[in-house]
Amino acid sequence: MREFTEASLTEAVVKRIGRTPDARLKKIMSSLIRHLHAFVRETRPTEAEWAAGIEFLTKTGHMCDGKRQEFILVSDTLGVSMLVDFINYGRHAKATESTVTGPFFVPGAPDVPIGGSIAAPGTPGQPARVSGSVKDDKGKPIAGAVLDVWQASGEGFYDVQPQSNTSGGTNLRGKIRTDANGEFWFRTVLPVSYPVPTDGPVGRMLKATGRHPMRPGHLHFAIEAPGFRRLVTHLFTAGDKYLDSDAVFGVKKSLVVKYKKAKSGEWTVHHDFVLVKSGKRPRR
């Protein structure tokens, strides 16, 4: 009869999944089992600590619904999402850098014509005008690139958050297409710093570990064009006091942009995005 010890258990569990048909799944699960066991061996949790872990995961799951993704927030705040970002997109000479998607992306944003606004009338915040271009790494403009943009309001809430003032409608989201010259512009409000949601398990974790929940102001972009890799990135607002301590570790210097105040009082910024051709492997 098989019987295990603290020493023999881990490899017995790995052996148990030895007949996993999918080789990639087998590799991931074997690695997961070994790292999970290594974590337990190192920390030697009491039964009560183990139960607290089970409860944290359970409450995190219960916090998730169609509008809230608390597990992505766990991944973001523990730096896992950025690690996945580094591994997948990596760095490419000349190309715009990527950063985290975050928990607030919603597919199916409305189309917004060039020059239109993604902010519904009355959206809290200072008016801003964002312009730029999408090019390849040789400087050639990409016409018809789709920029899926989303952001929080001047009060720091996304439309899907219960605190937003958008009464359930879509706001501060839009899909904009570059024109024949690869250029675009749209109106919105100035992105400001805001806390990630703190009313769930992640908020309690941040507090218990002495961390603030703030992210520097930023505008999200997911940019797609045929023949190019999808780029998920932010433009961070220069001068924000949280650029050095983003709660999700997402800041990259090249993504910080300076808004200028026009005579009209509108904040303006211009940024040229450079996409990577499909299939290009990152440099490390």
Next chain:
Amino acid sequence: MREFTEASLTEAVVKRIGRTPDARLKKIMSSLIRHLHAFVRETRPTEAEWAAGIEFLTKTGHMCDGKRQEFILVSDTLGVSMLVDFINYGRHAKATESTVTGPFFVPGAPDVPIGGSIAAPGTPGQPARVSGSVKDDKGKPIAGAVLDVWQASGEGFYDVQPQSNTSGGTNLRGKIRTDANGEFWFRTVLPVSYPVPTDGPVGRMLKATGRHPMRPGHLHFAIEAPGFRRLVTHLFTAGDKYLDSDAVFGVKKSLVVKYKKAKSGEWTVHHDFVLVKSGKRPRR
């Protein structure tokens, strides 16, 4: 401005929790961050694989309610619960060994007098009589020890599972106290092998990794007495075909007991439990 690389990110995240007031929490979280990042570095998940992981956790959370604990089932089926058991209870000369609690323990089981039955009339299964004693490691009987017992029916379901025939009531659970001689006996049905719940994420994980979901037949015990460590254990049914491949790795040879058929047709078993005094550290 701080900016991270794949190489520098992990220690930056650990540093971010450097002001955690609780030293134990700081140690656990630092270890969690490093092991989680090590897992990601080793497996290098694609964005789609990372998203599948988030979805697995989310669905596991959504499966949990007052009667179902899918995260405990994840912990059990990946051997983590047994590792925590080894670390905490360990081995003690002469004392009864421990094993997993599992996801089906419910506090507040009804008191059952010695000689009573934990099985409601009509419970599917073959009649059984379980007797034994509770002693200290010097062989001294422990009077008034409380044995909290629970098990699945002869059809392999616990009362809290939707497939059970108990129409929402408590069944196959009870708290029994040892008499002045440290002895007890009660009636029930013979424990048989059964699958852990397979209608959720854990079931899909077991199938995808080529594993069966079966546990050998067993009767759960949580035994408490003043001055002694609480013992959580099973008695496994000898001869069960799944003793060698328990889906949660919980079998220990010393916990396998042989039921004998009495002339009345009732299965009978006798087992003497030995408790460890409070504060005794396990030998490894």
